[in-house]
Amino acid sequence: MVKVSSWGRLASGEHELVALSDRGRVARQIARRGADAVTGLAQGNARSYGDVCLNPGGRLWRTAAMDRFIAFDAASGRLRCEAGVLLRDIQRMSLAHGWLLPVTPGTQMITVGGAIANDVHGKNHHVLGAFGDHVLHLRLARTDGAVIDCAPGDPWFAATVGGMGLTGVIVEAELQLRRVAGPWLVTDTVPYRNLDEFFALADASEAGWEHTVSWIDCLSGIGRGLFFRANPAAIPDLQAQAGRRANSVPFVPPVSLVNGLSLRPFNETYFRLNALKAGHAIAHFEQYTYPLDNLHHWNRMYGPRGFYQYQSVVPRAGGQAAVGAMLEAIKASGQGSFLAVLKTFGARESVGMMSFPRPGVTLALDFPNRGAPTLRLFERLDAIVRAAGGRIYAAKDARMPRDLFESGYPRLAEFLQYRDPGISSSMSRRLIGS
Amino acid sequence: MQDLQQRIVIIGATSSIAEHCARLWVAGRGVALTLVGRDAARLERVAADLRVRGPGAAVTVRSADFSDPRSIRALADAVVREGMPTQVLIAHGSLPDQQQCQRDLEAASEALDVNGVSPVLFAEAFAGHMEAVGGTITIIGSVAGDRGRRSNYVYGAAKGLVTRYAQGLQHRLAGSGSRLKVVLVKPGPTATPMTAHLPQRGLAPVESVARLIVDGSRAGKPVVYAPGKWALIMMVIRHLPAVVFNKMNI
Numbered sequence: 001m002v003k004v005s006s007w008g009r010l011a012s013g014e015h016e017l018v019a020l021s022d023r024g025r026v027a028r029q030i031a032r033r034g035a036d037a038v039t040g041l042a043q044g045n046a047r048s049y050g051d052v053c054l055n056p057g058g059r060l061w062r063t064a065a066m067d068r069f070i071a072f073d074a075a076s077g078r079l080r081c082e083a084g085v086l087l088r089d090i091q092r093m094s095l096a097h098g099w100l101l102p103v104t105p106g107t108q109m110i111t112v113g114g115a116i117a118n119d120v121h122g123k124n125h126h127v128l129g130a131f132g133d134h135v136l137h138l139r140l141a142r143t144d145g146a147v148i149d150c151a152p153g154d155p156w157f158a159a160t161v162g163g164m165g166l167t168g169v170i171v172e173a174e175l176q177l178r179r180v181a182g183p184w185l186v187t188d189t190v191p192y193r194n195l196d197e198f199f200a201l202a203d204a205s206e207a208g209w210e211h212t213v214s215w216i217d218c219l220s221g222i223g224r225g226l227f228f229r230a231n232p233a234a235i236p237d238l239q240a241q242a243g244r245r246a247n248s249v250p251f252v253p254p255v256s257l258v259n260g261l262s263l264r265p266f267n268e269t270y271f272r273l274n275a276l277k278a279g280h281a282i283a284h285f286e287q288y289t290y291p292l293d294n295l296h297h298w299n300r301m302y303g304p305r306g307f308y309q310y311q312s313v314v315p316r317a318g319g320q321a322a323v324g325a326m327l328e329a330i331k332a333s334g335q336g337s338f339l340a341v342l343k344t345f346g347a348r349e350s351v352g353m354m355s356f357p358r359p360g361v362t363l364a365l366d367f368p369n370r371g372a373p374t375l376r377l378f379e380r381l382d383a384i385v386r387a388a389g390g391r392i393y394a395a396k397d398a399r400m401p402r403d404l405f406e407s408g409y410p411r412l413a414e415f416l417q418y419r420d421p422g423i424s425s426s427m428s429r430r431l432i433g434s
Numbered sequence: 435m436q437d438l439q440q441r442i443v444i445i446g447a448t449s450s451i452a453e454h455c456a457r458l459w460v461a462g463r464g465v466a467l468t469l470v471g472r473d474a475a476r477l478e479r480v481a482a483d484l485r486v487r488g489p490g491a492a493v494t495v496r497s498a499d500f501s502d503p504r505s506i507r508a509l510a511d512a513v514v515r516e517g518m519p520t521q522v523l524i525a526h527g528s529l530p531d532q533q534q535c536q537r538d539l540e541a542a543s544e545a546l547d548v549n550g551v552s553p554v555l556f557a558e559a560f561a562g563h564m565e566a567v568g569g570t571i572t573i574i575g576s577v578a579g580d581r582g583r584r585s586n587y588v589y590g591a592a593k594g595l596v597t598r599y600a601q602g603l604q605h606r607l608a609g610s611g612s613r614l615k616v617v618l619v620k621p622g623p624t625a626t627p628m629t630a631h632l633p634q635r636g637l638a639p640v641e642s643v644a645r646l647i648v649d650g651s652r653a654g655k656p657v658v659y660a661p662g663k664w665a666l667i668m669m670v671i672r673h674l675p676a677v678v679f680n681k682m683n684i
Contacts, residue, residue, distance in 0.1 A: 002633045019630030021450070022476060065450055065627045068483035093487055 004060060007299050008049040009252075009306035010369060010398055013056020013426070021065035023082050026171050027141040030061060032422045039424035040143070042169045044084060044111030048118065049309040050398030051426035052164050058424060061169060063113055069093070070172060077177040078136065083113030083170040088293075090175075091286075099177035100285070102134045108290050113170040118395035119162035119355040123211035123230075123289070126346030130357045132161035133348075134176045140168035143422025147171075152351060159418035162352025164394055166428055167418045181234035185211070187283050188229050191275040195223035195320050195327075202344040202361075205229045211289075213343045215274075216327070217267045218336035218365055223327055225342065226274045230288060248296035256303035256368040258337050266338050302368045307337075308398060310381060311356075311364035313345060314390030319361040322388035326363060326381055333377040337366040353411040356393045364396070375399065394427065405431045439464045443519045445556050446526025447495075448476045450626035451574065454644035455523060456480070460488025468513055469495045471526075500526060500552045510559035521651060522560045524553045524573045527592075529628050535588040542588050550592030554599045561603060561614065568613030572651045573600055577620050577659070580668040583684050604656055615654035619647050622664040 005012035016038070020026050030040055040059035054060075063084035070080035074097040079090065087108040091100050105120040114120075119132040128134075140148045140160055148168065150156035160167045188209070192198045198214060205212045209229035216225035292298050299307070314322045323342065330336045341364040350357050367374050382404055385392060391408025392400045406412055416432070424434060442459055444452050447469035459465050467484065471477045477495040484493045496513070499505035513519065530545035557573055564571065578586050579593030600618035607614050623629060625637040643660045650658035659665040671679075 002631070017631045019627035021627040023479070024475060062630055064625075065630070068479055069486035070479075070482055072486045074489075 015060045031145045032143045041425045044114035047110045049396040054426045080174045100180045102128045102178040103131045117165040119352045121357045123213040129348045132351045137174040139171045142168040162355035184233045184235040185230040186233040190227040201227045216342045218340040221331040246294045249300040252300045257301040305369040308367045309396040311393040312385045313360045313362040314388040315360045325384045329380045339366045353415040441466045441519045442521045443468045445470045445524045452525035458648045460484045460491040466492040506555045514563045520569045522571045546592045550595035565612045570615045572617040574619045619658045621660045
């Protein structure tokens, strides 16, 4: 048994680790034999913040070595690959042929299987939807030995996209990549002083800008921030800056570096510096979209107690009031971090029964784990999300109450018909009871 | 341009370290790769991946019986008939359970064969062909071959055989004027499916071990520790007096 923790470093549990490396053997490897009561769970690159990728006391089927491409058609942009391939490896391969993933989250250090199981979203949700919208085919292995091939329109597909790994082990997938002229983006930065200005900017930008996202100063209490928007650009002459130097947080500091002393001056400086740089620029997509991927182990800076991420989405009607109330609660608590993101989702409904993205506005913040005061703040935020008819992102959660999960995900009962009884996680035990 | 082409043969190409070396090689220009392994279906999967990663590379596969000297000879002859390799990587092996080897001589025998005898026979078969024309033969040994330890001495003994063999072959070639280089790689504990059940702290990423192997092979270094810190650690371990060493539980 080996201790494993997730990206938030909150708690680590003992797991029996099993490597999946041969996609032809997965169904046999995970099959339950006789009276085997131990459950398993597939784990990709363990970048989920909370407990969706943990199964303490049980098995973790690690997919890191199941990372092969199967076929790529450079004419159509269709890619078949194993579930353990990192999004980074796909993009580095496909860019040379003029293709990229249509949708990625703020890190490309996650696996294809993890991206599907959590139906991740990106800054371009209002244009291209979520990751699952670009999956053409899935192969799923079940602990009863069955192998299921499914595609959009099939209930197995709708249950598995966003299904938190609970319907089976995703073995391989076929993805539709997206034509790009190159790696460059034209970007624009606009400071905003309050939530009225944010929503006006979001509404005005959605038609003309593919990527929109904003950083919000969670301690200012007035909802000031920086609105970032970008579009792909055909700029053939620039040489891609290869070999950027990666930095690393080399050890876990004894206390969180994100605290009351550091946060307020950081936010002030960040806002003022970027307000000075407002306007247009050219950026490489890797630097623009994944700014933290070059700071290895950045999760260590929250100290030995780890951190939570709290990401909610609330419907657009009433969304501004709900976001304002959440920001006030956060300011009053004096907690929060500089990784604070506010963004509007587009009108598109997700393909997955349990997918997080839905039309509305999403707020995401990291919180150093300070124990009881942090959990008390979350209870106040939960109440606001619940009253607004919103939901919390399971891939980033480690503590939401069961009633909020049930009210936030109305297709839960339908989803449960597709669960694999041999698969379990800390999260499923906490929110579903098994 | 044909003479500029690198012809690389990988024995044990489905091993994780070998597969990552191959990924680095297919990123280069004009590479012809021959993947040799025991399981044709798994070889095909590795080949398909490499063809996507390196569309300019020519990737072929061959299966062979790794425990039969005649099969090893026939494989080397057949590969050479298609074109003399510029680089051969011998990468197969498996980490046996030491306790099981102590109880079960068949398991011990198989562990010695697959980790020691078989790699040596492959190297010998290719060295015979390549001695006259030059090139590089890279053999993956292990830090476990540097000193026998209670936790894995059957595996260590097999890798010790590989170490002595590589030294001897280097000695033979040094006196012959041959342009054939022999590189012995000694990886420390590496994060691969073979070690996936162990705590991952302290395991080297397989990508960085592969990078050291590919760079060390190009440079023709006689011995490559991967990562390099193991050269120092193993120097200390080799020189510990037995009275001290025998008290250590390693």
